[in-house]
Amino acid sequence: MVAEEDKPPKPGDLVGWRQAIREGRLAEFEPETIVAALQTLGPKTDKHVVNALMQHIADRITRKLRRTISWRYPNEGNDIIEAAHSQLIQAVLQPKSADGKGLREAFEARVVNRAIDALRKAKIAYARERGVEVDELAARADPAPSPEQAAHVTHLLDKIPDPRKRLAVMLAMQGAPKGSRKAFSIAEACGVTPETIDDWLEEVADLLKPFLLEKEDE
Numbered sequence: 001m002v003a004e005e006d007k008p009p010k011p012g013d014l015v016g017w018r019q020a021i022r023e024g025r026l027a028e029f030e031p032e033t034i035v036a037a038l039q040t041l042g043p044k045t046d047k048h049v050v051n052a053l054m055q056h057i058a059d060r061i062t063r064k065l066r067r068t069i070s071w072r073y074p075n076e077g078n079d080i081i082e083a084a085h086s087q088l089i090q091a092v093l094q095p096k097s098a099d100g101k102g103l104r105e106a107f108e109a110r111v112v113n114r115a116i117d118a119l120r121k122a123k124i125a126y127a128r129e130r131g132v133e134v135d136e137l138a139a140r141a142d143p144a145p146s147p148e149q150a151a152h153v154t155h156l157l158d159k160i161p162d163p164r165k166r167l168a169v170m171l172a173m174q175g176a177p178k179g180s181r182k183a184f185s186i187a188e189a190c191g192v193t194p195e196t197i198d199d200w201l202e203e204v205a206d207l208l209k210p211f212l213l214e215k216e217d218e
Contacts, residue, residue, distance in 0.1 A: 006028070012040045014041060021048075034053050034056060034057055038054065039093065058089055061085055068115045087114055088114055168190050172186060172201055179197065
């Protein structure tokens with residue numbers, strides 16, 4: 001049981017959050033708790049508190065995106081990270097939005113989802129620059145999981161400590177090919193070989209059985 005003094009303040013407890021910031025305790029709390037505090041307190045409350053909480057969440061989003069998106073992309077993936085980061089930061093103070101809700105309920109899963117979206121867009125932009133058939137590429141983009149799958153994703157990801165393996169599992173559940181020269185692939189997203197993806201998915205095969213639809217590599 002967590003001791004009372006170790007628990008985070010309630011989302012609307014401005015005095016409690018001021019004290020937690022003074023004591024440097026934000027890293028002790030789950031990011032969902034801090035997002036909930038930001039959404040409850042709102043942007044018009046104590047600017048020192050809002051800025052401190054936002055900076056902490058922004059840093060956690062950046063670290064998660066950096067661990068998820070391969071440095072092998074142009075500009076070491078920084079443009080993709082910036083696009084996903086901007087979208088997520090805007091959502092933090094939009095509690096009624098899908099991302100705003102997702103960040104306060106399943107922070108890491110929501111950040112990974114936005115990383116996947118940013119990777120898709122970058123892939124399509126790359127194709128346009130080189131005259132590749134974009135309509136075909138867009139049609140092959142990974143479909144969104146069903147509500148039942150989405151509910152299971154967070155539980156499943158919690159069992160996989162390696163962030164790149166978590167991304168690989170997310171993409172596999174959405175039907176992405178493990179390796180391909182023509183379409184968005186798991187290997188490219190994770191910056192490893194298709195053989196490594198095979199090994200990773202084999203490690204979690206039992207977890208994936210109810211959800212994984214194999215897709216032929218090209």
